[in-house]
Amino acid sequence: MAKEIKTIGVLTSGGDAPGMNAAVRAIVRTGITKGYRMMGIQRGYNGLINGECYEMNVRSVSEIIHRGGTILYTARCLEFKTQAGQSKALARCKELGIDALVVIGGDGSFMGARALANQGIPCIGIPGTIDNDIACSEYTIGYDTAMNTAVEAIDKLRDTTQSHDRCSVVEVMGHHAGYIALNVGIATGALAVLLPERPFDFERDILARMRQTQVTGKKHFIIIVSEGVISAQELANQIQATTGVDSRATVLGHIQRGGSPTVRDRVNASLMGYHAIDLLDKGIYNRVVAMSGDKIVDYDVNVALSMHKTIDMDMLEVANSISI
Numbered sequence: 001m002a003k004e005i006k007t008i009g010v011l012t013s014g015g016d017a018p019g020m021n022a023a024v025r026a027i028v029r030t031g032i033t034k035g036y037r038m039m040g041i042q043r044g045y046n047g048l049i050n051g052e053c054y055e056m057n058v059r060s061v062s063e064i065i066h067r068g069g070t071i072l073y074t075a076r077c078l079e080f081k082t083q084a085g086q087s088k089a090l091a092r093c094k095e096l097g098i099d100a101l102v103v104i105g106g107d108g109s110f111m112g113a114r115a116l117a118n119q120g121i122p123c124i125g126i127p128g129t130i131d132n133d134i135a136c137s138e139y140t141i142g143y144d145t146a147m148n149t150a151v152e153a154i155d156k157l158r159d160t161t162q163s164h165d166r167c168s169v170v171e172v173m174g175h176h177a178g179y180i181a182l183n184v185g186i187a188t189g190a191l192a193v194l195l196p197e198r199p200f201d202f203e204r205d206i207l208a209r210m211r212q213t214q215v216t217g218k219k220h221f222i223i224i225v226s227e228g229v230i231s232a233q234e235l236a237n238q239i240q241a242t243t244g245v246d247s248r249a250t251v252l253g254h255i256q257r258g259g260s261p262t263v264r265d266r267v268n269a270s271l272m273g274y275h276a277i278d279l280l281d282k283g284i285y286n287r288v289v290a291m292s293g294d295k296i297v298d299y300d301v302n303v304a305l306s307m308h309k310t311i312d313m314d315m316l317e318v319a320n321s322i323s324i
């Protein structure tokens, strides 16, 4: 028997991602349309523990579909990882009358949602992270915008790199996942793409590829490195010391997390937000919303958290074959 839900809370958690606002908008408006009271919880699980929340109406989410960041703010909450923190959050849900929760965030945030679900609060997770590292979903909200932001920046770097016959080593985000690096590497025509999924070999991945292109007259080089493989500055120093090519390092950093979401992020966030409320409305609880092909699907939270995702190494082969 489905539990009766009157009030649904929504929060954003972990790193922010462009499109989170579009998801919040869809969740709040779908919820209100279906007759629920909607509560916005600020600063992720911190806000849940502290009771930082407010009732939202259809106008609370006006003028946000095009805005990056999250109007609900976000946080990483260490206390919530503890049993004591989770008990406080549960007590707060009871006090505020929050019967169910929609959590927009990454895998860590879904572990938090599962902890609450195990204590009787129906939860739905929506993948919101630029890293695209949610195993059950082919796509995460913010991923497309982040890649476009990185491409725009690297196109600019290309101009100056070419003008000076230099090598640019560019570090992109990814948090142990090379999805941003691989796609951005192909989209910018980078000579080399270094992924966390593949052990790095300086001679094979950099030097041999530089020599091969130098023979055909190439004098400037773009190298994309996913965060954590090697520091961009260290790699640029090594390249300059070994090849004599003047090299510079650029860390794109948190620029990749901001900005107005792309069409793809806005549309997927809207579809996922609607789907999350639709599940709760049908009495289907403790699911993670995901994308499979161009369809919105959902998985049991335990299944979702036990899944693994692998990067398409054929794409690296394509990148390496074309950038010569």
Ligand SMILES: Nc1ncnc2c1ncn2[C@@H]1O[C@H](COP(=O)(O)OP(=O)(O)OP(=O)(O)O)[C@@H](O)[C@H]1O
Residues within 6 Å of the ligand: 013, 014, 015, 016, 045, 075, 076, 077, 078, 079, 080, 081, 082, 105, 106, 107, 108, 109, 110, 111, 112, 113, 115, 128, 129, 130, 131, 175
């Ligand atoms: N094992 C866990 N149990 C309970 N709560 C957790 C757990 N792991 C993470 N959380 C909660 O979720 C929050 C966000 O997790 P985390 O920092 O891993 O980010 P994320 O949701 O994976 O997003 P991203 O990696 O994109 O920044 C944590 O600060 C914590 O409050």
Ligand SMILES: O=P(O)(O)OC[C@H]1O[C@](O)(CO)[C@@H](O)[C@@H]1O
Residues within 6 Å of the ligand: 014, 015, 016, 129, 130, 131, 173, 174, 175, 227, 257
């Ligand atoms: O600086 P912060 O907020 O801890 O986030 C850094 C991490 O967040 C991510 O951007 C994901 O949001 C990762 O790629 C990165 O490692």
Ligand SMILES: [Mg+2]
Residues within 6 Å of the ligand: 014, 106, 107, 108
């Ligand atoms: Mg994560």
